[in-house]
Amino acid sequence: MAGPLAGLLPLVLQLSSLALAPGTGRGRAVPREHPRLADIHDYQQQAPAHSAPAGAPQEQWRPLEEQLGKLEAEVTELREQNKELQERVRQLESCECRPASSQCWGLGRAWPEGARWEPDACTACICQDGAAHCDPKPGLPNCRGCHQDGQAYGNGETFSPDACTTCHCLAGTVQCQGPSCSELNCLESYTPPGECCPVCCTEGGSHWEHGQEWTAPGDPCQICQCLEGHIQCRQRECASLCPYPARPLPGTCCPMCDGCFLNGREYRSGEPIGSGDPCSHCHCANGSVQCEPLPCPPVSCRHPGRIPGQCCPVCDGCEYQRHQYQSGETFRLQESGRCVRCSCWAGEVSCEEQECPVAPCSLPDSGPQLCPACVLDGEEFAEGVQWEPDGQPCTACSCQDGVPMCRAVLCSPAPCQHPTQHPGACCPSCDSCTYHGQVYANGQNFTDADSPCHTCLCEDGTVRCSLVNCPPTTCARPQSGPGQCCPKCPDCVLEEQVFVDGESFPHPRDLCQECQCREGHALCQPRACPRASCAHPLPGPCCQSDCNGCAFGGKEYPNGADFPHPSDPCRLCRCLSGNVQCLARRCPPLPCREPVLPPGECCPQCPAPSSGCPWPGGAVPARHQEHFSPPGDPCRRCLCLDGSVSCQRLPCPPAPCAHPRQGPCCPSCDGCLYQGKEFASGERFPSPTAVCHVCLCWEGSVSCEPRACALAQCPFPARSNCCPTCDGCEYLGESYLSSQEFQDPREPCSLCTCLGGFVTCSHRPCEPLGCSHPLTPPGHCCPTCQGCLYHGVTAAPGETLPDPLDPTCTLCTCQEGSMRCQKKPCPPALCSNPSPGPCSCPVCHSCLSQGREHRDGEEFEGPPGSCERCRCQAGQVSCVRLQCPPLSCPLQVTEQGNCCSRCRGCLAHGEEHPEGSSWEPPDSPCSSCTCHEGVVTCARVQCVSSCAQPHQGPGDCCPRCSDCEHKGRKYEPGESFQPGADPCEVCICQLQPEGPPSLRCHRQQCPSLVGCPASQLLPPGPQHCCPTCAQALSNCTEGLLGSELAPPDPCYTCQCQDLTWLCIHRACPDLSCPWWERHTPPGSCCPVCRECVVEAEGRRVADGESWRDPSNACIACTCHRGHVECHLEECQALSCPYGWVKVLEAGRCCERCQAPAQSCTYQGREVASGERWAVDACTSCSCVAGTVRCQSQRCAPLSCGPDKAPALSPGSCCPRCLPRPASCMAFGDPHYRTFDGRLLHFQGSCSYVLARDCRGGDFSVHVTNDDRGRSGVAWTQEVTVLLEDVAVRLLQGGAVTVDGRPVALPLLREPLLYVELRGRTVILHAQPGLQVLWDGQSQVEVSVPGSYRGRICGLCGDFNGFAQDDLRGPEGLLLSTEAAFGNSWQVPEGLRPGRPCSKGREVDPCRAAGYRARREANARCGVLKSSPFNRCHAVVPPEPFFAACVYDLCACGPGSSADACLCDALEAYASHCRRAGVMPAWRGPTLCVVGCPLDRGFVFDECGPPCPRTCFNRHIPLGELAAHCVRPCVPGCRCPAGLVEHEAHCISPKACPPVLLTRDQPPSALPSPSWELQGAT
DSSP, X not given: OHHHHHHHHHHHHHHHHHHTOGGGGSSSOOOSSOHHHHHHHHHHHHGGGSOOOTXXXXXXXXXXXXXXXXXXXXXXXXXXXXXXXXXXXXXXXXXXXXXXXXXXXXXXXXXXXXXXXXXXXXXXXEEETTEEEEEEOTTOGGGSOXXXXXXXXXXXXXXXXXXXXXXXXXXXXXXXXXXXXXXXXXXXXXXXXXXXXXXXXXXXXXXXXXXXXXXXXXXXXXXXXXETTEEXXXXXXXXXOSSSEEOOOTTOOSXXXXXXXETTEEEETTOEXXXXXXXXXXXXXXXEEEEXXXXXXXXXXSSEEOOTTOSSOEEEEEEETTEEEETTXXXXXXXXXXXXXXXXXXXXXXXXEOOOOOOTTOOOTTSOOOOOEEEETTEEEETTOEEOOTTOTTEEEEEETTEEEEEEOOOOOOSSSSOBOOTTOSSOBSSEEEETTEEEETTOEEEOSSOTTEEEEEETTEXXXXXXXXXXXXXXXXXXXXXXXXXXXXXXXETTEEEOTTOEEEOSSOTTEEEEEETTEEEEEEOOOOOOSSSSOBOOSSOSXXXXXXXXXXXXXXXXXXXXXXXXXXXXXXXXXXXXXXXXXXXXOOSSXXXXXXXXXXXXXXXXXXXXXXXXXXXXXXXXXXXXXXXXXXXXXXXXXXXXXXXXXXOOOOOSSSSOEEOSSSEESSEEEETTXXXXXXXXXXXXXXXXXXXXXXXXXXXXXXXXOOOXXXXXXXXXXXXXXXXXXXXXXXXXXXXXXXXXXXXXXXXXXXXXXXXXXXXXXXXXXXXXXXXXXXXXXXXXXXXXXXXXXXXXXXXXXXXXXXXXXXXXXXXXXXXXXXEOOOOOOOSSSOEEOGGGOXXXXXXXXXXXXXXXXXXXXXXXXXXXXXXXXXXXXXXXXXOOOOOOOSOEEOOTTOSSOEEOOEEETTEEEOTXXXXXXXXOTTEEEEEETTEEEEEEOOBOOOSSSOBOOTTOSSOEESSSEEXXXXXXXXXXXXXXXXXXXXXXXXXXXXXXXXXXXXXXXXXXXXXXXXXXXXXXXXXXXXXXXXXXOOOOOGGGTTOEEOOXXXXXXXXXXXTEEEEEEOOOOOOOXXXXXXXXXXXXXXOBOSEEEETTTTEEEETTOEEEETTEEEEEEEEETTEEEXXXXXXXXXXXXXXXXXXXXXXXXXXXXXXXXXXXXXXTBOOOTTOEEEEETTEEEEEETTXXXXXXXXXXXXXXXXXXXXXXXXXXXXXXXXXXXXXXXXXXXXXXXXXXXXXXXXXXXSEEEEEEETTTOOEEEEEEEEEEEETTEEEEEEEXXXXXXXXXXXXXXXXXEETTEEOOSSEEETTTEEXXXXXXXXXXXXXXXXXXXXOSSSOEEEEEOGGGTTTEESTTOOOSSOGGGOOBOTXXXXXXXXXXXXXXXXXXXXXXXXXXXXXXXXOOHHHHHOHHHHHHHHHHHGGGGSGGGHHHHTTSOSHHHHHHHHHHHHHHOSSHHHHHHHHHHHHHHHHHHHHTTXXXXXXXXXXXXXXXXXXXXXEEETTOOSSOOBTTTTXXXXXXXXXXXXXXXXXXXXXXXXXXXXXXXXXXXXXXXXXXXXXXXXXGGSOOOTTOOTTOO
């Protein structure tokens, strides 16, 4: 049994290996299991289930051995078949790597090897070895070639008869095609030499196409355009970018805005322009004229008025509450519910309360009297109140004597060029721009609708435009169309389609050509075919590069399609993205045991029964499964199956052409059926539907195109049926036959001839003439001698006229067509010495006298000593004797060499002065002397100002006006005039050593009438200034030398000197009383007063009364008839015993000695004997034997001049003198009062420069504003002071930081700064004399010494003494609005860089709040004009602060916030009053109350002492303490009189620790114990 089993195991292993043989996975699939192998498996699975009998093992295994033998034979057969299959797979793999069968490309498709085709009717092609071989068809006479212009061309040859035409010879026919030119839209065209395409317009060697625009050469203002062959020119339209543009630059047309052209003169930008308005200064600003009012000098009165014709307010009248009053006028007003009577006098208004008069609106007699009131629309208004009616913004009403008076509001000119009139607003504003009827927002950019080449920007109500920058063009002749700004390259027109310049595109009719538009011409060339990324791409319209299918074996297949191999039916192919993969077919299993392989088949078949199918007409019946077509019907296909025949009609595929012809069965594309006629492929025929068109049949499709006309060989061809010909001419729209003559339509004197399409024109010949100036009559072609044409002048025969070249001296006559000219005759001269004159004729224009020649009309002196005056007239000399004028003066003298006597003048200071002359005495430059009838009168000059901006030089006594111009009239040097109605005022134009002449005005000085009795005095007449004497004045003779005489004027004293009376005006003392209380007693010169006014105390003193100065008891004063005379009392040296102290009692000038106290304690603390410590900068103490002795540094007496004031440096005890300071304040929401006194309103919420040293850079003060959401207004939030490299920030609530770190007060950083807290006010002292006060909320005040005059810049102005130029920006230019001025001083945010920040704009919160809110604000702010502030009104005008208060209350709105706003405004005005020396007591129980700690004894003081009394300075006299305390007076909590401050409590001086004063070394050298009281003063 071992043998059979041993043989079975290798068989099983072999079978397993066969199952994994490599041939089973490739090529034809082998069945996985043979049927017999399956039986073996079944047997093996069943074998263990049957147990064989033990005695018959050989019988059991014999059938198995037989089966294994057969199986072994079959396995051997399978091995042979597997080898054959593997060999076929290797052959198939090698076939796929070989190239495909060769094929050819032609007529847009692939042709297999050996295929034939005809590309045209004369050519036959065959595909051999992958190449197409084409030859002419034999026997066709039309295919031998073509003849053109005597030249022979082969069939299919392409040639060019000229540079613009391409021709092709095909089947004996020549087809030519011209260039691809764009269609012209003009009637006349012209083809330039060397070019192929015609153009529309030509001029001067340049050519333009239809619609193209260009600038005419030599005239930049003329734009020309080519329209239908004609050139039309127009003037260039220039946009008006500015009102007064400068003239255009050479070579340009439009004016520029970089200058101004006004009144026939050019001005550069920034150059001043005369406006004719003496009150404004104008200059050129980029094509616009900007005018600013001239700055006015400060006036000495509080309410100056305005006089018509003058620019600046003067004190000759009053302006009060926006009304004008004349000097001396009395008027009534209503203020705060009271009736007041006011009077105007020289710019000052004084008012007093009076009883109300009986008014028309009063109640009956029993009731109280009422002030006048007005009722309008059911609402009552008080007398004198002005308001704006609701809904009528352009109307202003006022109540006058109980009658409402309304008038239209006149709008001032807007400070911009394009303001906007908003609905509901009265006046236009500059918050937007109205330009050409459209409204644009500020900052908006837009394009000018009227001038698309300009882009504009709206900025603060003014539109500024600039030219658009056009991109460069890439062509030589760009075009500009109507309404188009920038020129562009011309477009191309091809096949009625438009393409832009530079665009690349396929040809609309021939997709195999790629075109590009250049300079208006479409340039086309065959498209370059890219290399296909696959092996068998489909043919496209132009290129065979479509890999979305396959072209294989001459056929096309879609992507993914399966198809049989064209040469091997046993292989099946598939198209995969342009690549073809072919594999052997898989044969299906057959049910028969012995299949057969029929010839020509790939797979074996089971043998079929031998049953055939007889078919009609067929001799042999059809075999089983044979396909055949019935005879006579090739369009049907039949199949024989088991003796039965089934037939069906062959389906026709859709024809791939547009005009297929009908084939035997289906439509065929080998010809065309077009309009009912059949045409062969490649045949050309005339179009049956369109004239002058030819059609081509190509593979079943017909395409028609216009017949190609050859280029005419003449410039003016005639039109024929289809193409132009040269057998005639078409000239200027008219047709002419060849050899025809005609008149030139454009020139009647020219004759033209048409010859073979050419037109030649020439001028008609004229006969030669024998005259030099012939004339061509109108309507004639040739000139004639019947008239003359001479230098543009026409003359008739025989006519005489002046010579055009010399009309004065020559006459010309026309004679037979020639001009004859000759000179005019000269008249004879009537004098002996004539001279050449006009036309070289002799004239008498001079005389000869005493050897000298004189001109005609000249006057000259006669012979010496003759006293004659001679004159030359028409060559003759005539003389007359001089008449001496009569003299009325008593002193006459005739000088040697003179004919007449003269009046002797006055002798003064060793010089003689003529009668009536004036001069300045050498010892008194500000005085003037006059000579009148031998009397010299000298007095101080009284100045008069006649201009808005007078200037006073170093040597001038009176201010001068820069130009000698007054009320529009210009005066020459030496001229004088009367400026006003006062005849005593006179102005003189005087020359200056440097610069132009100037105007000096003064009051005329009246001469002294010495010796004139009172009865003989005559008052001055109309338009005269001085009185006169009816008799002669007294003469100063030698007998009166040295004597004095009193003239009628008591202000003069006269003395006889040098035979001349010298009269001098005496000086008057200064008076303290107001000018209206002064009077001059009869017979006196100087005015006097009944009493004196002490300004510092605001009280009056009777005449002769004496008193002591309250600030200095050592000064005693006396009143003498209004004049205050003071003297200083001197104290004797005082020496006190040891231990005694000197004290100064109140009201006394000198000190006295006082014994010390016997016991002493110090603040309840025990101090060791000998210990010393410092109390403050001026005080140090020590303990000596139980007694506290304190040393206070006594400052030396400080006397500052009138222009200086004491100031304290950080770390020092005693002040020093610095130039008198000026202050600037920011308060409210916010308002800025500049150093020069101007009040500004600015609402920006960013950081700004408040005040800066713009020259030396010593300091810079910045403010940061915060928008609190109240009608767009802002408030000061913090202050930053920059000193060298230190930054100090003053924050809300009085907090202070230095370089970003919080600090406690007081703070000393010697010698740079000192910061302290006084009440609720933080005071910063800086080394340059700078002082900053911050109330911790919103009010800041900056003070600088006068040494910074002219060095300051920022929101506080320039500190130059003139408030009119405070709106000066960082660039030094005056800005038009307060908002623009404030925004110009913005600095980068230093507080919170991320916080919102908005620029300031012009805000009127009262307009937004309405009339009732403004009326309530007016009523509440009226306290500024009431009695608590009356004393301050004279020194600080309340009107600006009243306006600021109303502004703030309108912005704050109702509620508690309005109370805070009111208190801020009142405190700002009170602070200015305190600066001016007036301490108003304005707070009340319900008005701006300030709480103080009453339990510690403090009370509120509006202006308590800035350095309060303490236990350590209570021994220093009050005057000395106040003199050395240079801190400002601020409101706060103070100790009442009689108490001193000690440890934040008010105590009695007796409760103070014992203090002795010594005069030892300064306390700065003393140590400071750790428990000392810091900051005590």
